[in-house]
Amino acid sequence: MFDLFWRGVAVGIGATILMDIWAIVLWRLFGQSAPNWAPVGRWFWHLGRGKVFHSSIAEAEPYAHELALGWLSHYAVGVLYGVVFAFLVGMSWFAAPTFIPAWIMGIVTVGAGWFLLQPGLGLGWAASKLPNANTVRFLNLVAHTVFALGLYGTAFIIR
Template identity: 70%
Template sequence: MFDIFWRCVAIGVGGTVLMDLWAILLSFLPGQGKPNWAPVGRWFWHLRNGKVFHDDIGKAEPYEHELALGWIGHYAVGIIYGFLPLVIAGTGWLATPTFLPAWIVGIVTVGAGWFLLQPGLGIGWAASKTPNPNKVRLLNLVAHTVFAVGMYWTALLIR
């Protein structure tokens, strides 16, 4: 059981690392910013008071360590997601990983961003309040597919 736990943690971290590397690579393209997890950290901080949805997270009371909390939260969520391929495919997936369960997790978890995090930050359901919501949605789908690839590759590496 302990072995399964640590392997799922590694799978979640592996997926998150590849997703972050993808985001850094994209940041070199014109019009793409660097990853900034401070607003997410601020959002996590305000959850302790029961405040889930903000009109604009930038106007919410700042937290001194919000960038660190954002990164910690980002990896904690990735680790939690690292357990989900086993929910879909069973523990046998660890011995013979296939891409489909990881990809299902990647695509389904886009919903957490679209319907919880993004409205929580004040950018609307599925980024509807952003200047180009369809671009954001497409980038979310690609990023979560990259996350799935990272989970799958990590599972192959540690099987």
């Protein structure tokens, strides 16, 4: 069980790193906004004080270390997803990783962003308050597919 836990931590970190590399590629080559985890850090800070949903996270009380907390939270969630995934698929998957289970996990994790984080930030369910909501949803699905590739690729490397 301990080995499975550490494999989950490894694939969670690997998947999150690949997702971050993807975000940097989108930013540098295609002019997407640069990754900014400060609003997420502010959200997590307020979450710890019992406030889940905001009309606008930008209007919420700032937190001095929100960028650092945002990055830490981003990786903590990635590791959590990796550990949950590891326990769902078991050691047999790590012996011979396949993409489909990782991709299913990647797509399932989009739900946390659409139905918890985005409404929590004040963006609406699945970014519905944004003028480009469909583009954001598409990019969320692609990013979580990249996360799935990271789960699979990291598992392949450590097998």
